[in-house]
Amino acid sequence: MSTPVLTLENVTKRYGDFTAVDQINLSIPQGSVYGFLGPNGAGKTTTIRMILDIIRPDTGHIDVLGHRSAMDVRHRIGYLPEEKGLYKKMKVWAIISYFATLKGMSRSAARHKAFELLERYGLKDFAESSIESLSKGMGQKVQVLASIAHEPELVILDEPFSGLDPVNQEVLEQLIKDLSANGQTVIFSTHIMQHAERLCQRLLLITQGRKVFDGTVSEAHAIIPRRVVLETRGDIHSVRQLDGVLSVQEQAPEDGSARANGIRQWELYVKEQADSQQILQHCFENGVSLSRFDFTQASLHDVFVHLVGKEAREHNFR
Amino acid sequence: MRVTLLIAWREFMENVKTKGFWIGVLLVPIVFFLIFHISSRLATATPTRYFMLIDQSGEYGGAVATAISREHQRQVMQEFMRYLQANRVDMGGAPPPQAPANQLDQLMDDFGNDEVSALDDWLSNGGLDMALQMARPYLREDAPPFTPPRRQFIAIDPPADLDTSAPPQTIVEYMRPYLNGERRLQHDGTAVPLFALILVPANVAGDVVRPDSLERLMLSDGTPTGVQYWAANLTDTRLSSAIQGSLNNTIRQQEFAAQGIDIQAVRDIQRTRLPLSRLDPGKQLGEAEVSMADTFRQWAPMGFVYLIFISLMQSVQYLLSNTIEEKSNRIIEVLLASVTPGELMMGKLLGIGATGITTILAWITSFFVFLQLYQTVETAAIVQILDVLLSSDLIPYFVFYYLCCYALYAGIFLAIGSLCNTLKEAQSLIMPLIMILIVPVLTMSFIAQDPNGTMARVMSWIPLFTPFTMMNRAAAQPPMVDVVGTTIVLVLTTIAVLWLSGRIFRQGILRTGQPPRIVEVWRMLRRRRV
Numbered sequence: 001m002s003t004p005v006l007t008l009e010n011v012t013k014r015y016g017d018f019t020a021v022d023q024i025n026l027s028i029p030q031g032s033v034y035g036f037l038g039p040n041g042a043g044k045t046t047t048i049r050m051i052l053d054i055i056r057p058d059t060g061h062i063d064v065l066g067h068r069s070a071m072d073v074r075h076r077i078g079y080l081p082e083e084k085g086l087y088k089k090m091k092v093w094a095i096i097s098y099f100a101t102l103k104g105m106s107r108s109a110a111r112h113k114a115f116e117l118l119e120r121y122g123l124k125d126f127a128e129s130s131i132e133s134l135s136k137g138m139g140q141k142v143q144v145l146a147s148i149a150h151e152p153e154l155v156i157l158d159e160p161f162s163g164l165d166p167v168n169q170e171v172l173e174q175l176i177k178d179l180s181a182n183g184q185t186v187i188f189s190t191h192i193m194q195h196a197e198r199l200c201q202r203l204l205l206i207t208q209g210r211k212v213f214d215g216t217v218s219e220a221h222a223i224i225p226r227r228v229v230l231e232t233r234g235d236i237h238s239v240r241q242l243d244g245v246l247s248v249q250e251q252a253p254e255d256g257s258a259r260a261n262g263i264r265q266w267e268l269y270v271k272e273q274a275d276s277q278q279i280l281q282h283c284f285e286n287g288v289s290l291s292r293f294d295f296t297q298a299s300l301h302d303v304f305v306h307l308v309g310k311e312a313r314e315h316n317f318r
Numbered sequence: 319m320r321v322t323l324l325i326a327w328r329e330f331m332e333n334v335k336t337k338g339f340w341i342g343v344l345l346v347p348i349v350f351f352l353i354f355h356i357s358s359r360l361a362t363a364t365p366t367r368y369f370m371l372i373d374q375s376g377e378y379g380g381a382v383a384t385a386i387s388r389e390h391q392r393q394v395m396q397e398f399m400r401y402l403q404a405n406r407v408d409m410g411g412a413p414p415p416q417a418p419a420n421q422l423d424q425l426m427d428d429f430g431n432d433e434v435s436a437l438d439d440w441l442s443n444g445g446l447d448m449a450l451q452m453a454r455p456y457l458r459e460d461a462p463p464f465t466p467p468r469r470q471f472i473a474i475d476p477p478a479d480l481d482t483s484a485p486p487q488t489i490v491e492y493m494r495p496y497l498n499g500e501r502r503l504q505h506d507g508t509a510v511p512l513f514a515l516i517l518v519p520a521n522v523a524g525d526v527v528r529p530d531s532l533e534r535l536m537l538s539d540g541t542p543t544g545v546q547y548w549a550a551n552l553t554d555t556r557l558s559s560a561i562q563g564s565l566n567n568t569i570r571q572q573e574f575a576a577q578g579i580d581i582q583a584v585r586d587i588q589r590t591r592l593p594l595s596r597l598d599p600g601k602q603l604g605e606a607e608v609s610m611a612d613t614f615r616q617w618a619p620m621g622f623v624y625l626i627f628i629s630l631m632q633s634v635q636y637l638l639s640n641t642i643e644e645k646s647n648r649i650i651e652v653l654l655a656s657v658t659p660g661e662l663m664m665g666k667l668l669g670i671g672a673t674g675i676t677t678i679l680a681w682i683t684s685f686f687v688f689l690q691l692y693q694t695v696e697t698a699a700i701v702q703i704l705d706v707l708l709s710s711d712l713i714p715y716f717v718f719y720y721l722c723c724y725a726l727y728a729g730i731f732l733a734i735g736s737l738c739n740t741l742k743e744a745q746s747l748i749m750p751l752i753m754i755l756i757v758p759v760l761t762m763s764f765i766a767q768d769p770n771g772t773m774a775r776v777m778s779w780i781p782l783f784t785p786f787t788m789m790n791r792a793a794a795q796p797p798m799v800d801v802v803g804t805t806i807v808l809v810l811t812t813i814a815v816l817w818l819s820g821r822i823f824r825q826g827i828l829r830t831g832q833p834p835r836i837v838e839v840w841r842m843l844r845r846r847r848v
């Protein structure tokens with residue numbers, strides 16, 4: 001793999017007694033799509049702000065595109081902050097072009113690029129509208145375009161999906177894929193796991209300022225055991241004894257009518273190497289009639305809840 | 319630098335596009351025009367006043383009638399002066415004809431000196447006709463005929479059923495509803511309101527005050543003495559003061575006569591004058607006479623102080639609201655990922671400074687356009703005055719103090735803006751600054767009167783006041799030590815303020831939540847880096 005676009009070494013940031021970011025280490029390879037996951041208040045935004053040198057870490061080093069400060073290479077970085085906002089009175093194309101010129105593009109090139117992006121991502125008809133006449137979601141799309149118009153090598157998007165409808169979420173996913181295909185590195189933070197699952201090659205999961213996971217998506221899946229979901233009227237006591245089954249929990253069936261018929265839903269956690277066929281065969285042989293048999297990988301959502309778990313719930317409602 | 323200019327350009331363009339900017343640009347000339355237009359109309363638009371004279375003494379009624387006639391003649395004189403100025407022959411740059419003006423000056427002066435004989439002269443010499451004849455050689459050929467103003471005070475007869483010989487108390491009680499506007503009197507077939515009742519009691523001669531009767535005056539029991547002037551409107555004093563002056567004149571002439579003094583001699587003595595030439599020590603003998611333009615030049619700095627003040631108030635408004643917009647919209651974060659706080663601050667200062675200068679230029683342009691389109695006597699005088707201004711050394715002073723003042727206050731307001739999330743929060747913080755800014759405006763006319771006095775000199779050395787005060791004093795040749803010294807202090811302070819507000823700006827701009835307390839601001843200034 002080529003030299004990393006971004007490295008963080010033991011980066012820590014405190015606000016008084018509160019440690020926002022605690023000893024984070026990170027290395028992001030070029031051209032990857034990297035997800036920053038974590039509950040609200042985990043330190044994602046603080047980390048991103050430190051990467052951009054808007055605030056300085058108390059200790060540790062950050063290296064961006066081979067430089068100590070992002071300000072030195074700010075023309076090569078694109079940034080969408082968590083709290084979105086644009087000049088209300090400006091026209092859509094003008095604001096994209098303005099931010100691109102601030103990043104070193106010439107006026108004419110910036111203007112040209114603005115119209116090109118607006119056309120490609122379905123906002124052509126709004127090019128001459130003022131920002132205040134747009135909906136919040138459209139404004140957010142404009143801001144994403146404004147952050148990438150100067151073709152940055154590194155794109156950092158803080159919560160880019162929040163507030164977008166499903167159609168526009170897909171447009172944004174496509175945009176991120178386009179950037180990645182173009183060799184641009186994308187870092188985005190989110191707490192919607194489906195996006196991370198679909199887009200990211202690697203994930204960083206932080207909670208309370210500490211890194212709890214850093215790796216590929218499949219590594220993340222491996223963190224919690226696989227599951228088998230069964231629905232049956234029969235007795236599954238014998239299944240518990242099977243080799244490879246770690247634990248069994250009863251779940252409320254999703255279908256209410258099934259419950260009325262006496263069908264119960266069970267969730268079996270199984271070892272990584274466990275053979276699902278063996279469980280199915282066991283049921284068949286012991287006359288346990290199944291109305292449902294699902295063998296699924298744990299979703300990233302489950303991984304997230306598993307890793308962040310109780311702590312996050314406590315902190316969210318602090 | 320390129321980025322700074324980009325930011326400045328955007329700030330400028332966005333401000334210029336706002337409604338507020340155009341309201342500011344257009345409102346000032348419109349208000350100026352209206353004030354000008356209305357005040358010149360109002361002078362002639364005062365309604366006709368009806369008064370009633372009841373003279374029970376049979377002695378002073380004539381004096382009152384004279385007073386009212388004299389007040390009318392004064393109006394005629396003033397109108398005539400205006401007419402003369404508007405219609406005199408254009409002498410092609412040569413000074414305007416002095417002779418009639420001097421004679422008119424004499425006449426006006428006589429009026430001012432309570433000299434009834436001047437009016438007698440004016441009337442016996444043909445009054446207005448004489449003045450017109452005197453002025454005719456100097457009038458343009460196409461000059462319109464002079465229309466004298468209508469009488470503003472018209473005598474009205476008492477109601478038929480009023481017994482004018484009744485005691486004053488009774489008459490006043492009877493007339494009270496008329497004076498209060500509840501009832502109206504008949505005059506030439508129309509009902510008119512009564513403006514004033516002038517009642518001369520029968521025994522009024524006994525109320526004449528002489529130096530030896532002062533003691534008696536002290537013991538007065540509160541009942542009105544002398545001539546009684548009853549009017550609901552107490553703000554229009556022209557009639558009452560004219561009557562008072564005329565009465566005193568009559569009394570004094572009687573006294574002269576009683577003591578055997580030749581009245582004609584007294585009149586002549588009262589019209590004797592020794593001219594006073596007002597001279598400027600800063601000029602060569604021969605040109606030292608203080609002209610109207612010179613007088614204006616002394617007062618002109620006040621206009622510049624106003625201009626600085628108004629423009630500054632407008633600019634800081636933009637600075638505050640734009641900074642707070644960026645903060646509350648969180649645009650600031652994108653900006654700070656693209657530019658340094660220093661570049662952002664300088665861009666804002668330049669862009670909004672350019673907006674302010676544009677406004678001033680627009681005002682000046684519209685002012686000139688106004689003068690071109692609306693030519694009257696008054697505007698002709700203003701054009702002369704402007705010529706003086708433009709050729710004077712006040713303009714460079716103005717440019718310098720305007721820029722320094724802007725940089726100084728803009729720095730402070732930017733720092734405040736960076737600490738606040740809403741305009742509401744900012745307003746409580748800028749209140750003290752507004753108070754400070756009002757001081758130079760309040761003291762402006764005192765400083766203009768005594769430009770090198772203690773107050774002016776002390777205020778000049780306080781940097782927040784320096785631009786205003788020194789501008790105010792600019793025409794009065796302040797001591798060199800003041801000019802150079804305060805300039806150094808001002809420039810150094812401005813640099814220091816910009817540097818300090820740069821530090822606050824850098825840290826305040828990313829802050830959220832309540833504006834910081836003083837202690838926190840102090841910490842921001844001391845901290846090396848975020």
